[in-house]
Amino acid sequence: MPVLEYKCPNCGSGMVFDSATGMLSCPSCGRKDNIEQLTEPVKKQVFEDKEIKEYHCTSCGAVLVTEPETSATTCSFCGSAVVLSDRLSGALAPALVIPFAISxxxxxxxxxxxxxxxxxxxxxxxxxxxxxxxxxxxxxxxxxxxxxxxxxxxxxxxxxxxxxxxxxxxxxxxxxxxxxxxxxxxxxxxxxxxxxxxxxxxxxxxxxxxxxxxxxxxxxxxxxxxxxxxxxxxxxxxxxxxxxxxxxxxxxxxxxxxxxxxxxxxxxxxxxxxxxxxxxxxxxxxxxxxxxxxxxxxxxxxxxxxxxxxxSKGKVAGWFAGVSAASFLVLKIAAWLMGGGFL
Structure with a gap:
């Protein structure tokens, strides 16, 4: 099963999605690529052992063991961004995505x-x-x-x-x-x-x-x-x-x-x-x-x-005390206006 990693054509570093530009960006050299014009990324075949799936990072070769639900992650050893493409294909392939707009x-x-x-x-x-x-x-x-x-x-x-x-x-x-x-x-x-x-x-x-x-x-x-x-x-x-x-x-x-x-x-x-x-x-x-x-x-x-x-219990108590005091004052003013008395 393939691991997808998007390599920078300039320096070979792993590229990541940039929410500010909507493009793939290289953190190392600053190169940016339009997602719509990308070619097929580097793939590396890995193996499956019953219910436990292991993947290899294409940057450092480290073994990535993930939970069955994970379809994209980062390598814990080198920090490269990887996509587990077998979990995003066939019936598991999303139809649409809303990209991040906030970094x-x-x-x-x-x-x-x-x-x-x-x-x-x-x-x-x-x-x-x-x-x-x-x-x-x-x-x-x-x-x-x-x-x-x-x-x-x-x-x-x-x-x-x-x-x-x-x-x-x-x-x-x-x-x-x-x-x-x-x-x-x-x-x-x-x-x-x-x-x-x-x-x-x-x-x-x-x-x-x-x-x-x-x-x-x-x-x-x-x-x-x-x-x-x-x-x-x-x-x-x-x-x-x-x-x-x-x-x-x-x-x-x-x-x-x-x-x-x-x-x-x-x-x-x-x-x-x-x-x-x-x-x-x-x-x-x-x-x-x-x-x-x-x-x-x-x-x-x-x-x-x-x-x-x-x-905060103190703030809640203070808020209720303030509301109660204000309500009491309003009632006293109303009684004074209606009865002609003094506060």
């Missing part, structure tokens, strides 16, 4: 700026000086185009009160509700990596899908990448679960003019129009604080940061 240094600066905005985080955390690692990973996603035929049943009431003679009457009318709608979703992302936290990946959305490009292995040079753990059929139930709240919210918004309304029975038939296997850019940040490690994720195109930082 590692830019990601670190953006993360530090994000930390400083934490109003309720400890002061020591806000300095962002305990970054353990910043790792660029191409995370596997399935992008779905889904068509939904939706039927919903429910009940509603209209209530009116009126006076007739000496009596007040309340009249309640009951209705059966039926809605039939078509709900289509385009490019719905669902991460396909078993290692990634689904909640973190969902919060990284949206990705700029106008930046999608036909997949080419040079985009992976210098970054880590994983192949999918779940195929599109296995992840379809999760995709349906992601869109269901939006479908129910939309259908509910069409029911107006009633005193009460409740849709209690939904039938949703889903048709998959398209499911593309894509790689999306994510910076993973490991941060040490107070003898605990925190993990954050950053959208490699937009710079959006998600994660759960530590909370």
């Amino acid at each position: 590692k240094n830019e990601a670190m600066q953006a993360f530090k700026k994000w930390c400083r905005r934490g109003l309720l985080t400890p002061r020591g955390f806000m300095t962002a000086d305990r970054i353990k690692s910043v790792t660029g990973i191409y995370v596997p996603f399935w992008l779905y185009d889904l068509n939904h035929r939706v039927e919903a049943h429910g009940q509603a009431t209209r209530v009116r009160s009126y006076v007739k003679g000496e009596y007040q009457y309340t009249e309640t009318q009951h209705y059966e509700i039926y809605r039939k709608v078509q709900a289509n979703f385009v490019r719905l992302p669902v991460d396909a990596s078993a290692k990634m936290n689904d909640g973190l990946m969902d919060k990284l959305e949206p990705f700029p899908y106008q930046e999608l490009k036909e997949f080419k292995t040079p985009y992976l040079a210098g970054y880590l990448a994983e192949k999918y753990s779940y195929d599109d059929e296995e992840l379809l139930p999760r995709a349906q679960g992601k869109v269901r709240p939006y479908i129910e919210s939309y259908v509910s918004s069409t029911v107006t003019g009633y005193t009460t309304a409740s849709l209690i029975d939904y039938r949703i038939d889903t048709e998959v129009d398209l499911a593309d296997y894509v790689l999306l850019p994510v910076w993973m940040v490991a941060y040490d604080y107070n003898r605990a490690e925190y993990t954050f994720a950053m959208n490699g195109q937009t710079g959006k940061v998600v994660g759960k930082p530590p909370i």
